[in-house]
Amino acid sequence: MDMSAYPLELPEGDRPMVRFMNVTKSYGKLVVLDQLNLDISEGEMVSVIGPSGSGKTTVLRMLMTLETINGGVIYVDGKPLTHMPKNGTLVPADEKYLRRMRASIGMCFQHFNLFPHMTALQNCMEGPVQVLGLSKAEARARSEELLTMVGMIDKKDQHPSRLSGGQQQRVAIARALAMRPKVMLFDEVTSALDPEVIGEVTNVIRKLVTEHNLTMLMVTHQMGFARDISDRVCFFFGGKIEEQGPPDELFGNPQRDRTKQFLSAVKDAD
Amino acid sequence: MSFNWRWDFTWDILPRLLAATLNTLIAAGAGYAIALVLGLILALAQRTGWRGLTVAVREFVEFIRSTPLVLQIFFVFYVGPQFGIRLSPWTSGMIAIGLHYSAYLSEVYRAGIEAVPKGQWEACRAINMSTRDTYLRIIIPQALPPSIAGMGNYLVGIFKDTPMLSVIGVAELMHTANAIGSESYRFLEPYTLVGVIFLAISLPTAGLIRLFEGWVRRKLGL
Amino acid sequence: MSIWEYMQIYGARLASGTAITCAQFVLAALIAIVVALLAGLGKLSQNWLIRGTSVVYIEIFRGTSLLVQLYWIFFVLPLFGITLPKFVAGFVSVGLNVGSYGAELVRGAIQSVPKGQWEAAYALSMSPAKRMRRIILPQAIGIMLPPWGNLLIELLKGTALVSLISVADLMFQAKQINASTFLSAQSFGIALVIYYILARFFITPFMRRMERAMARRLGKA
Structure with missing residues (x-):
C-alpha cells in the first residue's frame, strides 16, 4: 500500500483530536468500513447512530486498537495511532508504540467488563497503579474523587457481582476516567441496562459533557439522548457515513432518504 | 488356603507400609509440582500466536495423553542407558509422571483461560495494561477458581498412579506390598491394606479440594 | 539395527500383542x-x-489405584475361592x-x-421405567458421549x-523384546506409537461417529 499520501504527523493548524483518513476494515470479503474519513475536534461530543451492522461499533473498536485496520491511517492528537514513523515513512505500529498511543484513549463497554475479583475502588485504582505507576495513595484519591462524581462512593468496597447494571456501568466510567484519557469512547453503554436505570448512566455522561473538556465519541441507540448532548451526530449506513451534522438538523431535517427511513423506523419502535 | 485375616501379621507389616506411604506421598508431590509448572508452560506455549509452535505442542499433549503412563515410565527409564544416560528409578519416575500429568494440567489451564x-481482555486493553499484567492480575485470578476442581482431580489422580512406579523399582507403597507378598506368601493383608491406605488418603483429599475451591471463590469475591 | 530390520524380526510379536490389547480393550469396555449404567442408575x-451398594462400589474403585485393584483381584480373590485366569482378571479389573x-x-x-422432560413424561403418565428408557436415557446418552470418548482412551x-x-498384550511384548535385545527406544517407542494410533485413529473417530449418529437421532443435526 502506498503510504506517501499520509503525513508522518498532522501539521500545526490542521490537528483535530481524532482523524480517520481513508480507513478501511474488512473481514475476508465483507467490508465493514469503506474509506472512512472523519475528524473529531478537541472537546467535541460526537454521537454515532445507525442500524446494526453499519460499522458504527467498529469505529470505536479501531480507535481503541481492539481491531486492526486494513487500510488508511488513524491519527490521534496529530500523531498516527495505527502506524508509526520509520525511515521517513509510516509502517504498522508495534506493540510498544501502540501502548504509548493508547494511553490517550479510554473506553466504556456495553457489558461494563469490570474485573469481577476486584471491588469498585480496586477496579478504578488498577490502571493508575499498574499502568501509570501512581502511588496507591494518589490512585486512591483520584479514584475516590471519580467514584464520588459518578455517585458510587458509598459502594466503593463492593464487588461488581453485588452491583446493579447501572451501578457497574458508572464504576466502569470512573475506571476509564481514572486513566485521564484525552478521548473517551462509549460503546452502547446503555444497551444492556434495564430501562429504569438508563438515566443514572446518561446523567453521568451529561455531566462529563457540561463540566469537562473531554473529546467523546459515543455509539448509541438512544436518539433523544444523542440529540440532547451531542455537538454532532453521524449516521452510519453500510460502512459509510451517510449523513452527519448538528443534532437539530440531522434529527429535525434529515436530507437523505436512508436517514429519514432509519429515524422514522426508530421512532415507530419507541 | 482360604480366607483368614491375620491381625498379628497386619500389625507386623503396617509400619513398613506406612513408611512406604511417605515415599508414595513424596513421589506424588514431586511429580505434581513438576506437572504444575510444565503444564503452565505447555498451556502458554499454545497461546503465543505462533502457529507452528501451537500445533506442535497440541500434538505433543495429545500423544502424551493417549499413551499409557506405565509404558512412558519404562520408556524414560530404559531409553536413557541406550544412549549412555543413566537415570535413577526415582528420577525417571518423576520425569515420566510429571510429564504425563503436565499434559492433562495444560488442558485444565487452557480451559480456565479460555473461559x-x-470483554476482560478488552477492558485490560482499554486501560492500556501490559500483556504480563493482564495475565497475572486479571486473567489468571479469574481462570484459577474454575480450574481448581480439575487441578485437584489430577492431584488425586497422580497419587493413585504412583503404584506404577513400582515397575521400575521405586520403593513406594505397591513395591513394598509386593516385597512383603513375596517374602511371606501372604497377599491378602498387604494388598488390602494398600487399598485401605489409598482410600483413606484420596477420599478426604477430594473433599478438601471442594472446600478449598469454595474458599478461593469467596476470597476473590466471585 | 534399522527400524525395518527390527520390524521384520519382532513385528509379528508386536502385532499379536496389539491383538491381545484390542481384545482386552473391547471386553473391558x-x-x-x-x-x-447399573451403578450410575443405582446411585439415583x-x-x-x-444406592448404598452403588456408592460403595464407585468410591472404592475411584478411590484406589487400578494396579492395586488388579493385584487384589488376581492375587487375593483366589483366597475367597474365586480364581480368574489372568486374561479374565485383566479385563475384569480394567472394566x-x-x-x-x-x-x-x-x-x-x-x-x-x-x-421439564421429567415432568412432561410424568404428565403423560409414563411408568418410571418407561420414562427412564424412552425419554431420559436417550437424551442423557447424547450428553455423556463426549466424556465417554476420553474415558475409553483412559481405558x-x-x-x-x-x-x-503376564497377559501377553502389547506392553508385555514390548517389555519382553526389550529385555532380550536392550533396544529400548525401538521396543517402547513403537509400542507408544501403536497405542497412539489406536487412540487417535480408531477410538476417537469411532466416538465422533457415535456422537454424530446420536445427534441425528435426537434431531439436533
Whole structure:
C-alpha cells in the first residue's frame, strides 16, 4: 500500500483530536468500513447512530486498537495511532508504540467488563497503579474523587457481582476516567441496562459533557439522548457515513432518504 | 488356603507400609509440582500466536495423553542407558509422571483461560495494561477458581498412579506390598491394606479440594 | 539395527500383542459400560440398599489405584475361592475400574436432562421405567458421549497394566523384546506409537461417529 499520501504527523493548524483518513476494515470479503474519513475536534461530543451492522461499533473498536485496520491511517492528537514513523515513512505500529498511543484513549463497554475479583475502588485504582505507576495513595484519591462524581462512593468496597447494571456501568466510567484519557469512547453503554436505570448512566455522561473538556465519541441507540448532548451526530449506513451534522438538523431535517427511513423506523419502535 | 485375616501379621507389616506411604506421598508431590509448572508452560506455549509452535505442542499433549503412563515410565527409564544416560528409578519416575500429568494440567489451564470472557481482555486493553499484567492480575485470578476442581482431580489422580512406579523399582507403597507378598506368601493383608491406605488418603483429599475451591471463590469475591 | 530390520524380526510379536490389547480393550469396555449404567442408575435409586451398594462400589474403585485393584483381584480373590485366569482378571479389573468413573458420567448426564422432560413424561403418565428408557436415557446418552470418548482412551491406557500379571498384550511384548535385545527406544517407542494410533485413529473417530449418529437421532443435526 502506498503510504506517501499520509503525513508522518498532522501539521500545526490542521490537528483535530481524532482523524480517520481513508480507513478501511474488512473481514475476508465483507467490508465493514469503506474509506472512512472523519475528524473529531478537541472537546467535541460526537454521537454515532445507525442500524446494526453499519460499522458504527467498529469505529470505536479501531480507535481503541481492539481491531486492526486494513487500510488508511488513524491519527490521534496529530500523531498516527495505527502506524508509526520509520525511515521517513509510516509502517504498522508495534506493540510498544501502540501502548504509548493508547494511553490517550479510554473506553466504556456495553457489558461494563469490570474485573469481577476486584471491588469498585480496586477496579478504578488498577490502571493508575499498574499502568501509570501512581502511588496507591494518589490512585486512591483520584479514584475516590471519580467514584464520588459518578455517585458510587458509598459502594466503593463492593464487588461488581453485588452491583446493579447501572451501578457497574458508572464504576466502569470512573475506571476509564481514572486513566485521564484525552478521548473517551462509549460503546452502547446503555444497551444492556434495564430501562429504569438508563438515566443514572446518561446523567453521568451529561455531566462529563457540561463540566469537562473531554473529546467523546459515543455509539448509541438512544436518539433523544444523542440529540440532547451531542455537538454532532453521524449516521452510519453500510460502512459509510451517510449523513452527519448538528443534532437539530440531522434529527429535525434529515436530507437523505436512508436517514429519514432509519429515524422514522426508530421512532415507530419507541 | 482360604480366607483368614491375620491381625498379628497386619500389625507386623503396617509400619513398613506406612513408611512406604511417605515415599508414595513424596513421589506424588514431586511429580505434581513438576506437572504444575510444565503444564503452565505447555498451556502458554499454545497461546503465543505462533502457529507452528501451537500445533506442535497440541500434538505433543495429545500423544502424551493417549499413551499409557506405565509404558512412558519404562520408556524414560530404559531409553536413557541406550544412549549412555543413566537415570535413577526415582528420577525417571518423576520425569515420566510429571510429564504425563503436565499434559492433562495444560488442558485444565487452557480451559480456565479460555473461559474468561473476551470483554476482560478488552477492558485490560482499554486501560492500556501490559500483556504480563493482564495475565497475572486479571486473567489468571479469574481462570484459577474454575480450574481448581480439575487441578485437584489430577492431584488425586497422580497419587493413585504412583503404584506404577513400582515397575521400575521405586520403593513406594505397591513395591513394598509386593516385597512383603513375596517374602511371606501372604497377599491378602498387604494388598488390602494398600487399598485401605489409598482410600483413606484420596477420599478426604477430594473433599478438601471442594472446600478449598469454595474458599478461593469467596476470597476473590466471585 | 534399522527400524525395518527390527520390524521384520519382532513385528509379528508386536502385532499379536496389539491383538491381545484390542481384545482386552473391547471386553473391558463392555464391562465398563454395563457396570457404569447399573451403578450410575443405582446411585439415583430410591432404594437405600441399591444406592448404598452403588456408592460403595464407585468410591472404592475411584478411590484406589487400578494396579492395586488388579493385584487384589488376581492375587487375593483366589483366597475367597474365586480364581480368574489372568486374561479374565485383566479385563475384569480394567472394566470395573473404568466403570466406576463411567457411573459418575451416567449419573451426571441423567441429572442434567432438563426437569421439564421429567415432568412432561410424568404428565403423560409414563411408568418410571418407561420414562427412564424412552425419554431420559436417550437424551442423557447424547450428553455423556463426549466424556465417554476420553474415558475409553483412559481405558485403553489402563489395559497396559494387565502386562504386569503376564497377559501377553502389547506392553508385555514390548517389555519382553526389550529385555532380550536392550533396544529400548525401538521396543517402547513403537509400542507408544501403536497405542497412539489406536487412540487417535480408531477410538476417537469411532466416538465422533457415535456422537454424530446420536445427534441425528435426537434431531439436533
